[in-house]
Amino acid sequence: MNDADRASPRTLELADRLRAAIGAAKVLTDPAQLRTYECDGLEAFRVRPGVVVLAEHRDDVVRTVKLCAEAGIPFVARGSGTGLSGGAVPVADGVLIVLSRLRQIVDVDPDNARMVVEPGVINLWVTREAAPHDQLYAPDPSSQQVCSIGGNVAENSGGAHCLKYGFTVNHVMGAEVVLADGEVVHLGGRAPEHPGLDLLGAFVGSEGTLGVVTEVTVRLLRVPESVQTMLVGFHSVADAAGTVSDIIAAGILPAAIEMMDALAIEAAEAAVQCGYPEGAEAVLVIELDGPQVEVDEQFEHVETLARARHAFETRIAADAEDRALMWKGRKSAFAAVGRISPSYYVQDGVIPRTRLPEILASMSTLADEANLRVANVFHAGDGNLHPLILFDDAVPGAPKAAEDLGFAILDLCIEAGGSITGEHGVGLEKKSKMAGQFTPEDLDTMQLVRCAFDPNGLANPGKLFPTPRLCGERPGVRTADTAPDPALGEVF
């Protein structure tokens, strides 16, 4: 172990103060222990933090943030660490606040269709707690068995069902937030509206750059009368994509429309034997929910539309088990790709739905040019692409080529009027791409919010924005550093 692995004297001094304030057992500085926290779900980015705080209570977070603020040392909040954009990657020599021990379900309130939870609570637990009351929590990212609500709030997580139900921001009613100076504020609440600015709306999806959430109030929905899932096999990707457009054009709003191409199907079959139609170049998983009579009539309509696009097999899930199997293929697709390739890299971009066939063709051309295989798994109804770029990291230059192809696909998304991220967030990975999607003026305006919440730039610095601006400085003048130098202290 060399000196570079050790935290600086300033940070070690902060660690001592943290131990005194919240208890030594919650404060880690041993480099071997810190290693676990070097990266999130995007393993390409690794940074060793100076200190890890395993918070167990709101007050642990408040004390930690206050001590960080006093010392001018940046902090990063982390939930389950499943994010895919490097949003929870620590700052070197900074503090990482781990929230996964804050996992109390504070209040279940079926009468108001609300639940209050701590940020470390796992997404799926919310729906599990709500189920006895015939209620559910709508946002369902593929990682829902392990990802935390706090992380969902930071990333404004989506999932397969956001086509109909929206994202985390549409289901979070209130949040208790520790600001970067340690002040605790309550944004939103249990009521649907509150006088004053909608700071909650700006906070959700801010990727940890505006403060640390310590309690979340979510909205629950009534479990629908009927949920039905259909698996449709196509001989071409274009026909599958065309069917998606036809369904939307017919005025039908399914709960989900997911698409997988041949390579993704092959991987899923190898991993979980999901029984998708043999020989399909593409499958759609279509889920409709609502009153029985609506679901029945709309499914007939969907089937007709699919047949008109030469679907060769349509299968409706006979029961819950059958439905679970259809979804298993889809939800395990990312991990499954690991079975057909030594490594893979997943991107996340959005295009207007009507451009789907054309962009898929362009992606295929780009992949051929790069001599890489791309498996496609995506939320087709939303135009949210998840290309899985397969590569062999034993081949020199392959990881870089995969990353370059991913970024070239993001350029296609930007050119099509879409977005560089539909649900994974910008994080560390894609901050350089923000300048492609937004003008300097757009980005400077977003930073006004950052400066109001966190004028010293201590909350998750170096993420989200391509070129951070020091608060109080004139727009247009930027620093070259990606993170503020803690030695600067007050930056005004």
Add this chain to the structure above:
Amino acid sequence: MAAVRSSSIAGVTPADVVTPASAGEVADVLRSTTGTVVPVGAGTKTGWAAPPSSCDLLLRTTALDRVVEHVPGDLVVIAEAGVPLATLQAQLAEHNQMLALDPPEPGATLGGIVSANASGPRRLRYGTVRDLLIGVTVVLADGTTARSGGKVVKNVAGYDLGKLYTGAHGALGVLVSTTWRLHPLPAAAGTVTVPVADAAEAGKLADLLVRSTLTPTAAELRWDGAAGELVVLFESIPASVDAQATAAIELLGGGERTHEPPPWFGERPAGGVVLRLAYEPHALPRVLTALPADASGTASAGTGVAYMSVPADTDLASLRAAIAPYDGSAVVLEAADRSVDHWGPVPDSFRLMTRVKDQFDPGRRLSPGRLLGGL
């Protein structure tokens, strides 16, 4: 750009009025002046915020009236802030689509609806501005033009400033363009009307509805201070409207099936002091009971929002205190007395709100004094 005659805003008469016709002209106005500016659309909701502490210039957005882009297959429309909602709806209806917002104010513009965060009965199904607005362009106090969001529904790149501008009454910037998520127009509609004897029954019926698998678009209670009627609106395919209306009559223990909602449906009450109340949805009967005996108006069952007219001499501080346990708030929308406390008490996030305002508008020149706490 055309200068039009002066008109007052919440009782304050501006020294001048401008009606810029493009985002560039809005930016020119803000760069070439230094005084206070109050942006306004059609002016249908100017009473919804506190009167401005100063208004050197009234900036009308009504000449920003172009529908910029509508791609029916993407269910997305981009329209300038001065486009009246009704005009947009008529264009969208040609493609069997709609913007799922139904505030009743006639002539209201998109920008005004966003700035006042106006909604109507269908929020039960579709939500409000914050659930439907996917992109915005604003001109800031210093003339900077900035965009956030985009034209795809699913987009988490950068802060979602559209939500911050929603309900900000122009205090953070002048909205010039808005981008929306659209919905298909429902094929059929039907209503079920049930008499409501008292507040307790209103609560019971609302609970039955929201705990059921029925999917009404709206459930509006007309309230006359002691009793009223509940109108449940179903909009879907014809077979579903029929089945759900029948099921609703059974669930609610009676009710009359009609094709059209009654004339009061979706309208705001008038006279006295008009309030928008928001509270935990299950608290509906307790909120109704906390209102003065001669209150009248409507409440959206299941959402926790009510619009009520109360007598001019109502003690708003006491009413606000009475509904506070239900996370309740009461915002004044209309009052003859301009000195009324529009917003009520400030929350613990107020200092943060002040810092946001000061970042966006350091000179405090946009809609000064109109927001909560005199911001």
